[in-house]
Amino acid sequence: MASRTPSSATQNTIPARGSYREALRIGALLRRETVGGILLVFAAAIALIWANSPASDSYFALRDFRIGYEPWKLELSLGAWAADGLLAIFFFLIGLELKKEFIAGDLRTFNRAIVPVAAAAGGVAVPALIYTAVNIFSPESLRGWAIPTATDIAFAVAVLAIVGSHLPSALRIFLLTLAVVDDLIAISIIAIFYSDDVQSTPLLLALIPFAIYTFLAQKYRLFFDRRVTAAWLILLPIGFVVWALVHAGGIHATVAGVILGFAVPVLHRKAGRADNNGPGLSEVFEHRFRPLSAGFAVPVFAFFSAGVTVGGWDGLVAAVTDPVALGIILGLVVGKPIGIVGTTWLMSKIAGVRLDPALRWIDLIGVAILAGIGFTVSLLIADLSFTPDGTTNDHAKVGILLASILAALLASVILRARNRAYRRIEADEAVDADHDGIPDVYQQDVAEGGPEIVQGDDGAAAGGTRS
Structure with missing residues (x-):
């Protein structure tokens, strides 16, 4: 059988390969997330072992230990600080990534x-519908309908x-796009459906520091003379004030992280123009905060949220059989796989695009099953849906953990089997036959008007405008 070769008509195929610059950026981003993902798994495992050990009381005492300033409604347990505070850093980066994708990334093109x-x-829709169907006769349980909608990238x-997968760039971009858009939908669900006792006064007051933050962020080169270090040192405390007021207003504080991320300008670098101004503010923020998010914030949240008392085999059976x-x-x-693959197939028929000839539908199924690992945001929504110390919450978290493990195993089997093709x-x-620094398969994606200049991690490759 003749070997399949990558498609050259990337704009008429799914998943789209995207530009070489985007492939490099996403490849670097995913490599940075790998260490954070491994730390997340270890933190969750330690929490599970500790919570089911003879020393379990000490784990829950640590999780429930309260600290903070009560007059500002900031006397919270360590578990709440992890969920409301540390995860705001994670969602801040999601806001940055979303804006970058829609302003300067491949998602700025409607067809892609x-x-x-x-x-x-x-x-998001199909898992929510399945959960609703299973729990249709239990109004209390229906509050958790959004739990299985998340993807943990x-x-x-x-x-x-x-598993050592050499996943092609098109599938990597597709997976990251799924996760990023998924997170946007998830944070919208949290803001709309999981906000209780909303207070208008703190939210209106939050508009003042947010306006200052946005203005300074957009004009940082004017006010800070391109010294981005000074800029983020000033913007950080202003951002904290926005976060505190949103928290006091009854909106989940992670929403503040997303809107603050959206307020940061993104440098839209254009091919064929030199850049003497160095990295933009969004690049500096991502460089400084991504290690903090992946290496500390998310693992700590997982540690405090994943610690659930299973109660032995009988407890596990009781949890799994809970609707x-x-x-x-x-x-x-x-x-997840039904919703993702089914919608992709339907859109391929509507939009008149075809599957990349280098790939098969089983590849999309493997990635879609991998997207069924709904860990971090699913745990957060579980805590928002049910009483943290209640049995229903424990059963929900057991379901999240088991589902994530099952999705990981099934996806590993499929993707591992396809590694030779990958x-x-x-x-x-x-292959770069013309030795111009850009693999030949991406040449058709180069914008008209000159050769593509690849942006490095320091952002010093091409000029552009801010948005």
Whole structure:
């Protein structure tokens, strides 16, 4: 059988390969997330072991230890600080990534954005519908309908690193786009459906520091004479004030992280122009905060949130047979791939695009199952849906953990079996016959008007405008 070769008509195929610059950026981003994903898994494992050990009381005492300033409504348990505070850093980076994708990334093009965005929406809707169907006769349980809608990109990338997959750039971009859009939908769900006792006064007051933050961020080169270090040192405390007021206003504080991320300007670098101004503010923020998020914030949240008392074999059986856990497991393991692949297939028919000839539908199924690893945001929504110390919450978290493990195992089997084909695609994508620094397969993606200049991690490769 003749070997398949990468498609050259990337704009008419799914998943779209994207530009070489985007492939390099996303490859670097996913490599940075790998370590964070492994730390996340270890933190969750330690929490589970500790919470089910003879010393379990000390774990829950640590999680429930309260610290903070009560007059500002900031006397919270360590677990709440991890969920409301540390995860705001994680969602701040999501805001940055979303804006970068829609302003300067491949998602700025409607034809490239529509399929992965629709697939992500399908991957949210179908799991929610499955959970609702399983729990339709239990109004209390229905509050957790959004739990199986999330995708944990760090956990998913850690799985890819462990199984040694040479996932093609098109599938990597597709996976990241799914996760990013998924997170946007998730934070919208949290803001709309999981905000209790909303207070208008703190929220209105939050507009003042947010306006100052946005103005300074957009004009940072004017006010800070291009010294981005000074800029982020000034913007950080202002951002904290916005976060505190949003928290006091009854909106989950992670929402503040997203809107603050959206307020940071993104440098839209254009091909063929030199850049003597160095990295932009969004690049500096990402460089400084991503290690903090992946290496500390998310693992600490996982440590405090994943510690659930299973109660031995009988407790595990009771948890798994609970409609809440069953709905979560079916939603993540079955609903995610059905929603993502089904919507992708439907959009391919509507939009008149075809599957990249280098790939097969089983590749999309493997990535869609991998997207069923709904860990970090699913745990957060579980805590928002049910009483943290209640049995239902424990069963929901057991369902999240089991579903994530099942999704990881199933995806590993599929993607591992396809590694030989992925290596062949990887080799084809590396061919640069004209030695111009850009693999030949990406040449058709180069914008008109000159050769593509690749942006490095320091952002000093091409000029552009801010948005």
